[in-house]
Amino acid sequence: MLTQRAKYGLRAMALLAANCPPGGTISIPDLAQGGHIPPKFLEAILLDLKRHGFLTSRRGKAGGYALARPAERIAIGDLIRALDGPLAPIPCASLTAYRPCTDCADPPSCAIRRLMREVRDAMAQILDGTSLAQFAASAGTEPAADIMAEMR
Amino acid sequence: MLTQRAKYGLRAMALLAANCPPGGTISIPDLAQGGHIPPKFLEAILLDLKRHGFLTSRRGKAGGYALARPAERIAIGDLIRALDGPLAPIPCASLTAYRPCTDCADPPSCAIRRLMREVRDAMAQILDGTSLAQFAASAGTEPAADIMAEMR
DNA sequence: GATAAACCCTATCGAGTCTGTGGGGATTAC
DNA sequence: GTAATCCCCACAGACTCGATAGGGTTTATC
Numbered sequence A, B: 001m002l003t004q005r006a007k008y009g010l011r012a013m014a015l016l017a018a019n020c021p022p023g024g025t026i027s028i029p030d031l032a033q034g035g036h037i038p039p040k041f042l043e044a045i046l047l048d049l050k051r052h053g054f055l056t057s058r059r060g061k062a063g064g065y066a067l068a069r070p071a072e073r074i075a076i077g078d079l080i081r082a083l084d085g086p087l088a089p090i091p092c093a094s095l096t097a098y099r100p101c102t103d104c105a106d107p108p109s110c111a112i113r114r115l116m117r118e119v120r121d122a123m124a125q126i127l128d129g130t131s132l133a134q135f136a137a138s139a140g141t142e143p144a145a146d147i148m149a150e151m152r
Numbered sequence C: 001g002a003t004a005a006a007c008c009c010t011a012t013c014g015a016g017t018c019t020g021t022g023g024g025g026a027t028t029a030c
Numbered sequence D: 001g002t003a004a005t006c007c008c009c010a011c012a013g014a015c016t017c018g019a020t021a022g023g024g025t026t027t028a029t030c
Helices: A003-017 A027-035 A040-053 A076-084 A111-128 A132-138 A147-151 B005-021 B030-035 B039-051 B074-082 B111-128 B131-138 B145-150
Strands: A055-057 A064-067 B054-059 B064-068
Touching: A003 A027, A003 A040, A003 A064, A003 A076, A003 A132, A003 B111, A027 A040, A027 A064, A040 A055, A040 A076, A064 B145, A076 A111, A076 A132, A111 B005, A111 B111, A111 B131, A132 B111, B005 B030, B005 B064, B005 B074, B005 B131, B030 B039, B030 B064, B039 B054, B039 B074, B074 B111, B074 B131
Parallel strands: none
Antiparallel strands: A055 A064, B054 B064
């Protein structure tokens, strides 16, 4: 389950990718307003993303946040890992944060683990294969036909 | 995130698929012992799976549970939906249980929704494409080489 | 240097979910 | 009639999640 926290974090990162001038920054109040995000909550999220190395910040008046590297080199999968933890539906199926189940005698032969490993790999392929740049560019563009069809 | 509840439910269903004699049943105490599952918790889970139409039951002495239809015709995806809710990481990306986000002005143009729809589709392809029969058969067989490699 | 704007940090609260248990009631084989 | 079993409800304890409060620190500007 993608948390509200991750949703806010992705939205703020997309705003930065789309609107931050080269060398400049965007402040929390501006990002909060642009993304309809509670400011204090956003503050905690951005601080965390900074600690994970995705953002740089400038303090003091006229300060704010900026991407630590080009949006093309930030994977959505890594952002979600930083915001919500491992992608895998279950810890024993995670590559980046493996932890065995306490009640599973033999992980290699566990059917649940194998299936969830498949699911994890499929998720990772999509999320690690999508850059923040692609993600930000996708916002607001023409909706795909199949999505339109579902909106009845 | 796959809950403990879903894990227990899948394990119990696999036990039924593998060990339930034709026309017979298996009792909660037996399933609980075979799957290392707290009996009262399992009781609630099986009752729920019965209400969803995956199980039949016989009450009274020598009673128990049995699959309501052949394991080949039960999709793991449907079991997980019954146990944990929608597969999609976010309700606005669900096909079977769509609910719009309150804070999203225009769902069709939402980048998060589009990406999570992709993720949902990939998960559904795997989980709806795997039958309980395949799942049960996979348990205990030789582990794949790549999984072995990770166990150092 | 005073001021205001902004980032940094910690604590905490309320609501909800998840795991697991307890105590019965109803049904059925023997 | 008895014991085993499914059915049902209530609830407790731990945890997570969203959100807020209240400061402390840094810096541009006047």
